[in-house]
Amino acid sequence: MKTSPLNDKHVARNAKMADFGGWLMPIEYPGGGVLAEHASVRERVGIFDVSHLGKASVVGAGALDFLNTMFTNDLNRIDNGSAQYTLLCTPDGGVVDDLIAYRNSTEDIFLVPNASNTSDVVAVLQAHAPESITVTNRHSEFAVIAVQGPLAPKVLQALGVNIEIDYMAFAHVNISGAEVILCRTGYTGELGYELLPLLADASGVWDALVVEIEKLGGLVCGLGARDTLRTEMGYPLHGHELTLEITPVQASAAWAIGWDKPSFIGSDVLQLERANKPAKKSMALKALDRGIPRGGMQVKNSAGEVVGTVTSGTFSPTLKVGIGIALVNSSVSVGEKLTIDVRGRDSQCEVVKLPFVPSHVR
Numbered sequence: 001m002k003t004s005p006l007n008d009k010h011v012a013r014n015a016k017m018a019d020f021g022g023w024l025m026p027i028e029y030p031g032g033g034v035l036a037e038h039a040s041v042r043e044r045v046g047i048f049d050v051s052h053l054g055k056a057s058v059v060g061a062g063a064l065d066f067l068n069t070m071f072t073n074d075l076n077r078i079d080n081g082s083a084q085y086t087l088l089c090t091p092d093g094g095v096v097d098d099l100i101a102y103r104n105s106t107e108d109i110f111l112v113p114n115a116s117n118t119s120d121v122v123a124v125l126q127a128h129a130p131e132s133i134t135v136t137n138r139h140s141e142f143a144v145i146a147v148q149g150p151l152a153p154k155v156l157q158a159l160g161v162n163i164e165i166d167y168m169a170f171a172h173v174n175i176s177g178a179e180v181i182l183c184r185t186g187y188t189g190e191l192g193y194e195l196l197p198l199l200a201d202a203s204g205v206w207d208a209l210v211v212e213i214e215k216l217g218g219l220v221c222g223l224g225a226r227d228t229l230r231t232e233m234g235y236p237l238h239g240h241e242l243t244l245e246i247t248p249v250q251a252s253a254a255w256a257i258g259w260d261k262p263s264f265i266g267s268d269v270l271q272l273e274r275a276n277k278p279a280k281k282s283m284a285l286k287a288l289d290r291g292i293p294r295g296g297m298q299v300k301n302s303a304g305e306v307v308g309t310v311t312s313g314t315f316s317p318t319l320k321v322g323i324g325i326a327l328v329n330s331s332v333s334v335g336e337k338l339t340i341d342v343r344g345r346d347s348q349c350e351v352v353k354l355p356f357v358p359s360h361v362r
Helices: 007-012 033-043 063-068 115-128 152-158 199-215 223-233 267-276
Strands: 016-020 023-028 046-049 056-060 082-089 095-105 108-112 133-137 145-148 170-175 178-183 192-197 219-221 280-287 298-300 306-316 321-329 337-342 345-352
Touching: 007 023, 007 199, 023 033, 023 223, 033 046, 033 219, 033 223, 046 199, 046 223, 056 063, 056 115, 063 108, 082 115, 095 115, 095 178, 115 133, 145 152, 145 199, 152 192, 152 199, 170 199, 178 199, 192 199, 199 219, 223 306, 223 321, 280 306, 280 337, 321 345
Parallel strands: 046 219
Antiparallel strands: 016 023, 046 145, 056 108, 056 133, 082 095, 095 108, 145 192, 170 178, 178 192, 280 321, 280 345, 298 306, 298 337, 306 321, 337 345
16 A cells, blocks of 8 residues: 655544545544644644645647647646646546646646546546657656645645635745745635645655644544535545446536546537436435434435435534435436435435535635
């Protein structure tokens, strides 16, 4: 199992560790755990080590045009210095991975895929790339640190980073003598940033950030809180809401598809599914009792018929109830009351609109 370049920092704090995509990563820390870490991000600020996320580059003449034939979204929609959420699909519309593409120029695109899918993404791109374009797996070259929460700008300002960037834009900044890629994005629904320092600089950047975060009452956070935060926002997680069997149209990620593009991998299938309406769709469930939805649980309608399956579920620290995302029949509608089979016991829930809590990313 691989370890983060910041692994020693987590061990020193006695973090609970677990496997994430083949990487040993912190789940939570002593002194409050997931609930306290979740609240810190929603109310103040928190820092996450997400160095397990992949890194890759696509460089060469025509790189942007090439990627537009591979990914669902349209890189022509953004300018240099902006990032974009996109997906790499299979010819039948399934999702190999969802990722963030950083547009340095039309000839230089930096990618941040999910940890366990990085090699698959790179292999697909390398197999299709013309000789003029080089696709490089750079997973082991960078760390990734997320600073999330309403006080996140104050953390950066305290370290001399006063640059103002829009949501989904990035810049190269200096923190503690290290050059860092700074992108205003995240996976929590709060205003925040993801920072990518080179591996050799990761420890110093992390330490500097932690000092400033703790001055503001913030916490070092594990991936347990990251999951409860993203679930409250309804953000998809590959392997759950997005899989090789679940298309972006079914997963309510059709907004990340450039429908006007001539073609991309899987476009014909997705266009047809869009026109005919998908048989299933991803929807949000909010518990009406003490039940907590969990991935894999069956969802039933009032007649007792199975209408879907929970793809992600958790206890919401903000709402103090169970919440979940489920892939259900397209006939299911917002406001409908459904039942979840929680280990043989029926738990009542209601279909609601996402996000579960207000977004503050902008």
